[in-house]
Amino acid sequence: MISYVEHQGIRIGYDASTGELKSMGWNGRQELTFSLPLIQFDTDGESGPNNDGQMVRVQGTNRIGAEDGCLLSAFFSPGEADEDAVLTLNRTIDREWEMSLTFRIGRSDVALRVALRNKGTTDRVVRSLKWTLGGMGRNRLRDCEILMPGYAPEVELPYLPRRPLDEYPNPMQFATEGATPYGADEPGNRSGIMGIYDAKEGVALLTWWVSDTFPMKSRLLRIDDQVTRESTVYCPCRLAPEESVEIGTFYFGRFVGDRVDAVKQAASSFAPYRYAGEPIQDRRGLSICEIQVGEKMARTVFESYHDVIQRLEDIRELGFNALEIMPRFPFPSYSVYDFYDIETTFGDQAGLIELVKAAHKAGIKVIIDIVFHGPLEEEPKDWCMPEGNYRFDSPYLEGHPEWFSRHENGDFARTYTRSFDLSNPELQHHIADAMIHLIRVLNVDGFRLDAQTWNFFPNWDPTIDRPPYAALYAGYRMIEEIGAKVAVQYPHKIMYTEGCGPLVARYHPYRYNYDYHWIYPAMATVIDPRGMSDKFWRKASENTLVWSDLAEWLEEAEAAIPDGVEVVHHTDSHDSHEWAGFHQGQFNREAFGLDAHRVFVGMAAFMKGGFMSFYGAELGNEAFYRRLLPLRHHKTVAFGDCSYTGMIADDSRIIAILWTNGQRWLLYVANSDGAEKSVEMRLSRSKHTHFIQTDSMKWEVNDLMNPTESLRMLSDTDMIEGWSLQLDAYGVRVLEGTPLER
Known part of the structure; x- marks a missing residue:
């Protein structure tokens, strides 16, 4: 038998025997149906190999929540006319677990929090939660469009944002749980807002997720006559008998209006992520020139900081007002030796101090990269480092073993380094003190925070008092406390993150724009005979994108970004330069030609936010940079x-x-x-x-x-x-x- 509760036109149906959710509707229309369980958990099993995929590639798990469910109790508090209603379903599943589903029913959306309790007699391990919902657009696909703000489109097809769903292949996958450049997790690197837009009725049906602890990865599928969302929330932990874990918040919303309005209504849930620091007008004019000193990918532009000083006037005239100094190459590169050891990390300390002085005299700020992966224990097999006297004896390896994550087998967790657990309070204090030291000694203006979720796995060390999942988003969360500690002595220092999702806005005034890089090969022809990186490039979508479609995508993407954070747009970074793996790398001017690249640089420079370019991208277009970039400081841009x-x-x-x-x-x-x-x-x-x-x-x-x-x-x-x-x-x-x- 199906039982129903209703509030403000939202109707939820659930199985009165099992407690399984069956449907959700708005204003008399059933919009979501649940032929599969809405919430399931993967438990037990063994972590994968000790590498960057150890949390994702878990073997031998048990899926609970699909069978043997029984409703223990149901409570409904209808609330007043202007208040939210609350429905709580308490279920027993697979005999040894209890699951609680708490729905807050508002005017246009429903929010869900989930709790899982171990009712067995032994410790159990929880791996992940599976969130599955279907029925979107059922039998109406000819009138419906995909709406996924900020997600790169599927590059195997020409990009058409208003393509009716019934014109896509069947089946069709619109987002993937697999890795995309620098994270596909929500809300750390993607908005998580996914659904459909009924163009005929002007109504959006959207689903999304908010958490500063648990990352989610999702995919949206067109299967036959409907659209289904399949998401995985990573919540690795060990629960003793009667212990529980609470996970949320999941959202379901139906919004009347145009596509951008619908996204704004969903993204209002991201209000707690708003960056509340210095006014945005004081930050909008940032134009960063990213430089490396030393050899990388068989390419050396600057042998020393003295060489950079000789080019400072040229860099200033190009229109840049900030330098980003990358770590020393080829060692330690993007690994940690000692946060305090400037000489090892960045090379000639005296030379760097002189560069900062000269840059400030020229009106140029200087930020430095700070890396959080962990230290190298040996040379990575695929680095092919030139002959040199490299040091694989970081003082942290022997001096602070408690600062590192542990694999489930007890070994130190690793990617190409031994992996820090950034949720460790002592390590966080050490990083904050090191940042203060670097500012005091070097007089730098801030930091680019490299790949804060690179160590994307839990810490299974049984001796710590934190749950294993605390490590997952600690790289972002720690900046709230670290930034505040730095600001006491040095206010208004730059904190520039590689993350791209709503979550990062809470802790950082600036973020990267990797989620925009698909634009360039979709809007131009690749003329480099070598081709380019296939991260975003496919022949099927090459040069098929038009501005009118891109403009809509940009409006929707920015509607999902919390207020206060500035997106730093770029066509070229040191990462994009090496994505293709070509000898000496590849600039976009090589991929698309000088003329098309000039158009893209201008587009990136005048998008809402800051601007960045990897030194060397400007070659052949220097006069254009000199004319264009200073215009970013126009008052209409600064205050408009x-x-x-x-x-x-x-x-x-x-x-x-x-x-x-x-x-x-x-x-x-x-x-x-x-x-x-x-x-x-x-x-x-x-x-x-x-x-x-x-x-x-x-x-x-x-x-x-x-x-x-x-x-x-x-x-x-x-x-x-x-x-x-x-x-x-x-x-x-x-x-x-x-x-x-x-």
Whole structure:
């Protein structure tokens, strides 16, 4: 028998005998059906080999929650009309476990927290939770579209954000639990917001996840006439009899409105992740030049810090106002020797101090990479390090064995290093003190925090008083306390994370943009005869993306980002440079050509947030950098709002990024094709009321990339009905609109 509870038009059905959830509906329509158990757990088994996949590749587990369930009790508190209702289902499963499901039912969404208790007589191990829900868009796929803000699309197909679901292959996978560059976990590296949008009715059905402790990995599937989400929450722990673990929060929501509005409503759950530090206007103008000193991938640009000093004026003139100094190559590279040992980690300490002094004199900030993986115990087999006197005797190896994670077999856990457990309070204090030491000695302006979840597995050490899963997201969480400790002595220091998900916004003012890198091969032709990295590149999707579609993707992606954090956009980083594994690496200017790369650099520079480039990416386009990057400090960018859909061209291959501050505006407009074009530009309807506040408004328009070009005037009628613009092949303009007094 199915029992139902209802509140604010949301109806939940569950099996009165087993307590299994059966359906969830809104306003009379059943939107989700659960032919499989909504929640199951994997227990027992053995961890995989002692490497980076040891948490994921677990063998011999038992799946509980699929059979032998029995409802022990059900409690429903309906609440008042303006309050949330609460439904709690307590179940026994597989005789030795109790599961509690607590649903908070709001106006448009449902939040679920899950607790699992060991009712047996012996210790048991919990590995992961499986969250499965189906029925999305059932029998309506022709009217529905995928909505997954911030996720790179499946590159095996040309990208069309509004493609009806019934036009995809059957079956079709839209996201994968497998690894993507630098993490596919939610909410650490992805938004976790997944679902469908019914374009006919203007309604989104979305599911997502919020936790600062447990990572989730997900995939969305089109199977026959419906869409199903399959997610795994990693919650490794050992439970004694009567001990329990609580996991959440899972969300289910139905939202009326356009796609961006729906994402914003779901992302309101990320409000606790908002970065509440210094004003965003004080951070938006950051332009980082990433440099390495020493040899990497058979490429040496700077032999010493003195060489960098000789190039500082060139770097400043290119438009950069910050340097990011990578660790010394080829050793220790991205491993830890001793956080305090500047000479070993970064090379010539005196030279680095002189570089920082010279950079500050030139008005350039300096941040340094800090690595959290752990120390090398020997040379990694695939590093092929040149002959040298390398030190595999980090003082942490013998001096602080308690700072490292343990594999389940008792050995130290490892990737290519012995792996730190960043949840260790003593290690966190040591890192904070080391950061303060580095600032005091070097006078640096902050840190790039490298791969904080590289050690993506639990610490099974039985002697510690923390659950094994505490190590999983500790690399992010620790920055809250570490950053506060550093700020007492050195406020407003930069904390720049490689993470890309909502969670990182809470602890970091700046984050990476790896989730945007799929854009470049989707919007250009790869001309390098060597090809490029296949992380995002496929021939099927190469050069199929148009700006009108990308603009929608960007608006949706940014709607899922918590307030306060600045995304630092880049076309080239030291990582992307080596993804293909080519001798001496590959810049995007080599992959796509100088002209297309110029367009992408401008696009990245004028997206909402900061900008970064790996030194050498600018070769052949130096004059362009010198003209373009200083424009990022324009007051309209510093204090204004960014829109990717606010100005529209009649050619979908024309890139248009609009910044507005009152009636003043700045427009980055670029031709992504290799043919000269004459296009019509017009203001989107959403911007009409923002700009056209009085009759007969006029703007004086100047091209800041071509200051000698004569001015033009635009009226309010021009802005609404359209105005013509000439663009060279791969041409770039930055147009400034200044309102004229009547």
